[in-house]
Amino acid sequence: MTHLLASPEDLIARLRIEGPDEIDVEAIAEFCGATVVYERLTGCEARLIGRKKRAYITVNESSPRPEQRFSVAHELGHWMQDHREIVTSCDEKALLTQWLRHNDEFWNCEFYANHYGAGLLLPTKILKPLVRELPVTFDSVKELSDLFQAPLTVTAIRLVDVTPFPAALVCSYYRVPSVDDDDVGFDLGRIIWGAKSGNGLVFLPLHPRPLEEMCRDTVAFRLLSSGFNSPVCPPAADVQASQWFDMPDLSGYTSPNYTISEHSIKLAHNLVLSLLWWKDPEQIARLRQDREVAWEEMG
Ligand SMILES: [Zn+2]
Structure with missing residues (x-):
């Protein structure tokens, strides 16, 4: 069980931080009893050594x-869980790519520290007024990332957390099987890093759910299968919602053409991150009706 000494929101409020340029992570860490030093590290991005109050x-x-900055905020996340004797060493993978709870142990350490760090670098109180009418795209993410001096992936997570629109952030990947692997095909998949419903709307994460299998008629699939020469971040595009979400199954009923905005960015040769945005509120209302029809048909 995680014992939280002070949440990111507590710290931001207690230190009366009002704007992105006031989020001085070294000063915040010092306030929490943790001194930040910069050194040449090999094999890890950041390290925390703590005991009692130091x-x-x-x-x-x-x-x-x-x-x-994110490393400092992430390590502070470890430190703020507990002030007993603690030694951690976090690599880039843990710092920037692990956002999902895979097991209890993971949830209690890296997942928690990541979300703590993200909440401290991009606090809800400061971020919320800035994203109220901002499109859920990587153009917005880049703008916010510059403003808050936060990594792109962390900023994308926070945009989906705080935007009033229904949105999701999905990581698509492929893994080449090893020669010992019985399965000779490429392993294509998706990991849902974040999903939320809009203000007052019955929607994500319950219905419709983001699909975990990869669909071909998406920008993400094209980026993953196009090698190194394709643009790393093509413009946002409207795609069929059914390529990304588990849509209602309506036998004998003409389903409206649901579209969502997909903005995908290729982070590595085998990794694409996609921001999915339901920007049309009328479609959400129609979707709700469709689901009710589907439920009635099922009896
Ligand atoms: Zn860590």
């Missing part, structure tokens, strides 16, 4: 500034 956070001096 801790030292060591961050890789050669990392880009947004990643360094």
Whole structure:
């Protein structure tokens, strides 16, 4: 059971931080008893050594500034869970790509520290007024990432958390099987990093659910299958919602043509991150009606 000493919101309120340029992560860490030092690290991005009320956070001096800031916030997340003797060493993968709870142990450490760090770098109180009418796209993410000096992936997570629109952030990947693997095909899949309903709307995460299997008629699939020469972040495009979401099954009923905005970015040769945005509120209302019809048909 995680014992929280102070949430990111507590710290932001207690230190009277009002704007993105006031989020001084080193000063916040010092306030919490953790001194930040920058050194050359090999094999990890950040390290935390703490006991009772004192801790030292060591961050890789050669990392880009947004990643360094997130490392500090992430390690502070570990530290704020517990002030007993603690030693952690976090690599880039844990810091930037692990957002889902896979098991209890994971949920209690890296997942928690990631969300704590994200909440501290992009606090809801400051972020919410800025994203109220902002499109859920990577153009907005880049703008916010510059403003808050936060990594792109972390900013995308927070945009989906805080936007008033129904939206989701999905990581698509393929894995080449090893020679020992019985399955000779590529392993294509999706991991849902974040999903939320809009204000007052019956929607995500319950209905419709983002699909975990990969569909071919998406920008993400084209990016994953197009090698290295394709643009890394083509413009946002409207795609069929059924390519991404589990839509109501309406036998004998003409389902309206649901579309969503997909903005995908290729982060690595085998990894694409997609922001999915239901920007038309009328479609959400229709979707709700369709689901009721589908339920009636099922008896
Ligand atoms: Zn960690």
